[in-house]
Amino acid sequence: MPRRAAPAALPLPDLVVLVLQGGGALGAYQAGVYEALIERGIELDWVAGISIGAVNAAIIAGNRRDEAVGKLREFWDGVSSALPSLPTPDNDWARAWSHLAAAGQVMAFGVPGFFAPRWPPPALAERQTPGAVSYYDTAPLVATLDRLVDWGRLNDGKVRLSVGAVAVETGNFRYFDTKSERIDARHILASGALPPGLPPIEIDGTWYWDGGLVSNTPLEHVVEAADEDMLVFQVDLFPARGERPHDLEQAWSREKDIRYSSRTRRISDGLVRRRKEHRLIDRMLAKLPPNVHELPEVRAVRKMVDCKALNVVQLVHNPLKWQTGARDFEFSRSAVEANWAQGRDAVEAAMEDGHLLAESIAEGRSESFAVRAGGLKPKQTTENTG
Numbered sequence: 001m002p003r004r005a006a007p008a009a010l011p012l013p014d015l016v017v018l019v020l021q022g023g024g025a026l027g028a029y030q031a032g033v034y035e036a037l038i039e040r041g042i043e044l045d046w047v048a049g050i051s052i053g054a055v056n057a058a059i060i061a062g063n064r065r066d067e068a069v070g071k072l073r074e075f076w077d078g079v080s081s082a083l084p085s086l087p088t089p090d091n092d093w094a095r096a097w098s099h100l101a102a103a104g105q106v107m108a109f110g111v112p113g114f115f116a117p118r119w120p121p122p123a124l125a126e127r128q129t130p131g132a133v134s135y136y137d138t139a140p141l142v143a144t145l146d147r148l149v150d151w152g153r154l155n156d157g158k159v160r161l162s163v164g165a166v167a168v169e170t171g172n173f174r175y176f177d178t179k180s181e182r183i184d185a186r187h188i189l190a191s192g193a194l195p196p197g198l199p200p201i202e203i204d205g206t207w208y209w210d211g212g213l214v215s216n217t218p219l220e221h222v223v224e225a226a227d228e229d230m231l232v233f234q235v236d237l238f239p240a241r242g243e244r245p246h247d248l249e250q251a252w253s254r255e256k257d258i259r260y261s262s263r264t265r266r267i268s269d270g271l272v273r274r275r276k277e278h279r280l281i282d283r284m285l286a287k288l289p290p291n292v293h294e295l296p297e298v299r300a301v302r303k304m305v306d307c308k309a310l311n312v313v314q315l316v317h318n319p320l321k322w323q324t325g326a327r328d329f330e331f332s333r334s335a336v337e338a339n340w341a342q343g344r345d346a347v348e349a350a351m352e353d354g355h356l357l358a359e360s361i362a363e364g365r366s367e368s369f370a371v372r373a374g375g376l377k378p379k380q381t382t383e384n385t386g
Contacts, residue, residue, distance in 0.1 A: 010040070010042065010351075010354055010357065010358050010361075011358055011361045011362050012042065012043075012231060012361070013228065013229035013230060013231050013309065013311075013361055014228035014229050014230070015045050015046065015226055015228040015229065015230045015231070016042065016043065016044055016045050016046075016230075016231050016232075016233075017044065017045065017046040017047070017048065017222050017226075017230060017231070017232045017233070018033075018034065018037070018044050018046070018047045018048075018057075018060070018232075018233050018235070019047075019048050019049075019053075019217060019218050019219050019222060019232055019233065019234045019235065020047065020048065020049035020050070020052075020053025020054070020056055020057055020218075020235050021049075021050060021051075021053050021212075021216050021217050021234075021235060021236050021237050021238075021260070022049075022050040022051025022052055022053055022054075022192070022194075022210065022211070022212035022216050022237070022260075023051070023052055023053075023216075023237030023238060023260070023317070023328050024051070024052050024328035024329050025052075025079075025327065025328055025329055025330050025331045025335060025336070025339070026052070026237040026238075026317055026327060026328050026339055027052035027053065027055065027056055027076075027237070027339075028076050028335075028336040028337075028339035028340045028343070029235065029237060029317040029339040029340065029342055029343040029346075030052075030053060030056045030235045030237075030343060031056060031069075031072040031073070031075075031076055031340055031343065032339065032340040032341060032342065032343025032344040032345075032346075032347075033233065033235050033315055033343040033344070033346060033347055034056070034060060034068070034069065034072065034343075035069045035072070035340075035343075035344060036343065036344040036346075036347035036348060037233065037347055038065060038068075038069065040347070040351060042233075043065070044060070044159055045158070045159065045160065046159065046160040046161075046162070046222065046226075047060050047061055047159060047160070047161055047162075048161070048162040048163070048164075048175075048218035048219075048221065048222050049162075049163055049164075049191065049218060050163070050164050050191055050192075050210070050211040050212050050215070050216055050217065050218055051191055051192040051194065051210050051211065051212050051216075052192060053191075053218075053235070054163035054164075054187075054188050054191035054192055054211075055075070055141075055145070055188055055192060056072060056075075057161055057162075057163065058145060058149050058154060058161065058163070058183075058188045059071050059072050059075060059145075059148055059149055060072070060159065061153075061154045061157065061159040061160070061161040061178070062148070062149035062150045062151060062153055062154035062157075062161075063148075063149070063150060063153065064153070071148045071149075074148060075113075075144065075148055076336050076340065077333075077336075078112060078113040078144065079111050079112060079113055079114050079331050079336075080331050080332060080333040080335075080336040081112050081113075081333075082105070082109065082111070082112050082331075083102045083105060083106075083331060083332035083333060084332075084333045095320075095321075095322030096321075096322040096323075096324060098322075098332075098334075099322055099323060099324060099326065099327070099330055099332070099335065100324060100326055100330075102330050102331070102332035102335065103324075103326035103327075103329055103330040106329050106330065106331055107329070110136055110140075111331050112140070113140050113141065113143070113144040114138070114140055114141050114144065114331075115136040115137060115138045115140060115141065115197075115198060116136060116137050116139075116140055117135065117136055117137075118131055118134070118135060118136060118137050121135075122134065122135060122196075130199030130200060131199070133195065133196065133199065133200065134195065134196055134197060134198055134199035134200075135196060135197050136197055136198055136199075137199070138189050138192075138193070138198055138199060141185075141188075141189060142185045142189065145185045145188060146185060149185075151183075151184055151185075154178065154183060155178050155182045155183060160177070160178055160179055161177070161178045161183060162175050162176070162177040162178075162179075162218055162221060162222065162225075163175065163176050163183070163187055163188060163190075163191040163211070163218075164176075164191055164211030164214075164215065164218055164221065165187070165190040165191045165193070165201075165208035165209065165210070165211045166208060166209050166210070166211055166213050166214045167206050167207070167208055168200050168206075168207040168208065168209050169206070169207065171214075173211065173214040173215065174208075175218070175221045176190075176191075177225070179225075186201055186202075186203050187203065189201045190203060190208035190209075191208075191210065191211050192210055193208060193209045193210050194209070194210040194212065194213075195209055195210070198210070212260070215267070216238075216260045217234065217236070217267060217268070219232065219234055219267055219268055219271065219312070220267050220271065223271050223310060226308075227308065228308060229308050229309040229310075229361075229364065230308065230309070230310050230311070231311050231313070231357075231361060232310070232311070232312045232313070233313050233315060234268055234312050234313065234314045234315065235315050235317075235343070236261060236314060236315070236316045236317065237260070237316075237317045237328070238256065238257045238259075238260040238261045238316075238317070239257055239261060239316050239317070239318050239319075240257070240258070240261040240316075242254050242257055242258075249324055249325060250324075250325075252324075252325035253319070253324055253325035253327075255325075256325055256328070261316075268312050268314060268368060269368060269379065271310060271312075272310055272312055272366050272367065272368040272379075275308070275309070275310045275366035276366050278304075279366065281301065285298065285301065285302055309360075309361070309364045309365060309366050310366045311357060311360050311361055311365070311366065311367050311368075311369070312367075312368045312369065313350055313357060313369045313370075313376070314368065314369065314370040314371075314379070315343070315346040315347065315350065315371060316346075316370065316371070317339065317342060317343070317346075318342075320338060320342075323335070346371050349371045349375060349376070350369070350371050350375075350376045351376075352375055352376070353375045353376035353377075354376070356369065356376055356377075356378065357369060357376060367379075
C-alpha cells in the first residue's frame, strides 16, 4: 500500500525508481522525462542506468533535486554545442539529410565534453592499450562529470545509484551500486564504454565495457535487489514496434530497435508476470489446510513467493520521421531539443491517465503500463489477477 503522495495526488509506494537505458544521444529524452517527473512532485529513491543512462543517473543522484535539471541541461547543451540549431527547410527530407550530416560530423570530430578522436589512430597505438582498441578518447567526459556531479552527495545522499558494466575478459555482468561501494567517474565511463568507439575502463584490475552488450536495461537488478512495493519509471530509447523498412537505412534503424528493445520488453513483462503469479500462489497457499502449512515443500514454496507490488511505467522514445539509424550518435542541438521535448510529452501523456496507475498502486497490484495512442494503457502481460 502507498505511504506517500505527490502534489499531483499520485500515491507513491515505498520505493520509486527511475530506470535509464543506453542509447547515446537519445539520452536527452531521459532528461526530459526526469524534468517532467519532478515538476509533478514525484521524488525518486533510486536511479539506475546503463551507458548514457548511467551518465544521466549520475548527474541526478549527484545533485540536489532542485539543481539536477539545470545540471542535466548544462550537460546536454555542452555536448550539442558543436552542432547548433541551424535554419532547415520544414520538411522531413531536409531534416533527415541535416541529421545524417550532423552524425557524420560527430564521427569525424567527436562530441564536446564527451569524447574526441584519438591521435595517433588505433592502428599506430601500442597493442592491448585503450588507444589500440578504440577510436575515441573519453577523457573529456571525466572532466565534464567532475564539474557536474557532487561525488560526495552521489555516494552518501538519499538517492541510490546503480550502473551496469560487463567485464571484458570474462563477459560477466556487474552492477556498481552506492549501497555497497563508492562510485566515481570510472564507473560511469565503464558503463558507457561501447566498443570499438569508446575504450574499456580499468577498475581495481578489471577492464569493463558498456553494460548494454549484455543487458540494456537495469530493471532486473533493481527488482531483484529491492524488498519493497515499487513504482518504476522505465525509460526505453528504442521502440519494439515499427513499420517494415522500405530501404537499407530504415532496415539499419529497425534492426537496432529490435536488438535493444526485445531484451528490455522481455525482462519488464516477465518480472511483472512473475509478481502476478506469485500473488496467485500466495492466495492458493493460504487456502491449504492448517496441517499442510508446515510441510517442508509448502514452507519452501512460501519462501520463494514475492508478493510485493511492482508497477512499471514504460516510457518509450519513438523516432521522428527524419531520425534515422544514426539517431543514437547524432548530437545536434535540434535533435537534443526534440528528444528532450518528447521525454516531457511522454510523461504528460502518461499522467493524463494517471488514475489507472494510482488505482494499481493504491490496491497493491502489480501491473505494466505503456504510453500508447496518446495515453497510459496496461500492457496485460497476463490477466489482471490483482
